Amino acid sequence: MSKYSNTATYRASVTLNVLIKSPVSNKAERFDYVMDFLKSMAGNEYLGFSNATFQSEKETGDRNYAIGYYLKEKKCFPSNSDMIAALDFYFQLCSIEVTCESGSVIAATLANGGICPITGERVLSAEAVRNTLSLMHSCGMYDFSGQFAFHVGLPAKSGVSGAVLLVVPNVMGMMCWSPPLDRTGNSVRGIHFCQNLVSNFNFHNYDNLRHFTKKNDPRRVYDDLVRNKSVVNLMFAAYSGDVGALRRFALSAVNMEQRDYDSRTALHIAAAEGHVEAVIFLTEVCKVNPNVKDRWGNTPLDDAMQFSHSAVVSVLEEYQRVYSDIDSQSDTEEQKATMETLKSVV
Template sequence: MYLPPSGLFTGLLEPLLLTGLWTSDPRLRDCMRHLRQAMRESAGTVMVDQKLFRKCVGANILLLTQAFRRKFIIPDFEVFASNMDQLYYSTQRQEGGHVADYIPQLAKFSPNLWGVSLCTVDGQRHSAGDTKVPFCLQSCVKPLEYAIAVHEIGTEHVHRYVGKEPSGLKFNQLSLNDEDKPHNPMVNAGAIVISSLLKPNSNKAERFDYVMEYLKKMAGTEYVGFSNATFQSEKETGDRNFAIGYYLKEKKCFPENADMIAALDFYFQLCSIEVTCESGCVMAATLANGGICPITGERVLSAEAVRNTLSLMHSCGMYDFSGQFAFHVGLPAKSGVSGAVLLVVPNIMGIMCWSPPLDRVGNSVRGIHFCQELVSLFNFHNYDNLRHFARKLDPRRLSLDDRNKSVVNLMFAAYSGDVSALRRFALSAVDMEEKDYDSRTGLHVASAEGAPTYFSGIKLFSHIACTSPYCSGL
């Protein structure tokens, strides 16, 4: 095989991008480095032989093989991405809602901003819209903070101080449950208490760096920052949260020797952490993947921490709309007043939606609509796969049309003696014994042509693909 390096770069990357892998994927770092090095050194004059090709892709051969054989969780990612784009544009037409203005920095965002990014558990990614604009996590940090706490100090210890039940009240209500605990970690009172549990003996800088390190690991190599302006605004306009803090202190909700003001300060800092849709979706995908970041392969959170977090997101994550969201969408999610919606499709993908206009309970208008349309099209709702239930699209399966297309392509390659195409099908894990409408395999079609030029195709079927010549219809 001899190709110009530039042709190799294009010939490899174009089909690779269609599988959902990005060139910025950390797992492909070595492959991308070798490809770029080959292009620089050759200056377009040296051809790529088998040895150089192996050097370029050898370190990532398993990942690339899985991608090209369509063995990822979403096998036909090109079609799936097209469907997601249609959902994005249909949701873009949604109007209404108001940008949060009680925090001055949030009020500065345009109501026209709208972005959606997704990342599957295999690291397939797709984005549409304003996905590179940084915004603050706000309440979307609450499930992440809770997951870190459970991972570090355990479920039992965390729930000595915070409950597990939906409150049925506004997220910033001065209210506790019957045991004088915050109702759950997804309301402000619960998140403030959780803040006091994280590295209580460390100074402020160390505590912040500690959580940031976790969030950066969850986001892989994507952007995680901090908005000091939002942090200052939070402190200046946080009277309600200070009231909650003093109420918690009066009811002895904090651990012994905890500093309530320090806990509030830390909580404001965490709410002011910035992400983009592209980094937020990787965080969500880490939760969908049981605590393992899909683009680095690093375990960040324990399976128990993720399970507990998703359970609480499902029941309490969408403010006073949590019950309706669980009913209509049936997936774990968390919203924030910045307009973000962090959505988890367990074992499949994570999605981050962002649009600043909010409805009356504080959820993104476009974000809610997108989630509802998503489960209307795909069978992602927790109970969509019950027996006798109306069938929706399942992107985890190849469609019958795709299988029929592979049979047609295989037969046509056999008929025309296209050995390169046959070799490509074999390497892509196509079933070389698939039959056409007349029960003929590709071997039968190649043999029937009878010309000497077809011998290579027959040899490929019989010796390399080990196709049986004794199928019915011969």
């Protein structure tokens, strides 16, 4: 990962290497510190070191040495720091090896706000994760970073090995590997994979805009979970006699006749608790069916009578008569419409 087309990013990396752990610490101590830190991010999955890569970087890193001396001239390094030692340490960090599995755990730790999903350990603070993802989003893909941010819209980091580490915040992290590189040093197939991923799922940073083309969203709460939560909230409002909450549910197009696991409706609950105003709202405004029976064969009127709520009984008895008349009238009108249709066909 030592090929930095973005010189500014490289400058920051080399300069910050001097500050890792302590400026007076030797390279071995700082390297062990970074390895332990990365192992924590990877959930103790595989992490290795390639000495061949390290030696190659030292022998062919002329541009890196040139930039290092430029930084030294501009006094970018702390006082009493060794620029050559900082470069050696940088080359060491560029030679750390991961697998797709361990790299994906590192990405998942970033996606999880700094908490490793395997061990549950907090490795990074939320602020550090935000700053890291911001850097990855702006310059993690070399000179292709701008186009990647435009087309994919996710923080990522590529390496000249052909690896691409991708983070979907609050969802997942992944690493893919395919050695053939493009002219900017990124994996050709890795970029294609990221683009295809975003074309199918709404992971792009701006796919959540209103009226945007709908894509598959793994973050969407499934319909069953939404329905169960809706039932619980509706039943609790009826149990509490909270007419304001019932009104909000009705205005939100919630099905006011949905049932719980005992086949009881909100009208059953409100009638059993003796909440007259809630019963009046459910009957006169929501026009719910008063004849629904629960698992024991009881209607809301039966519950009101069982618990001696006389005011609720009066409301439900009157509503049942009105509801029966409306129901029979609608049946008659439906029959007439059916007959008219048959006559027109004939």
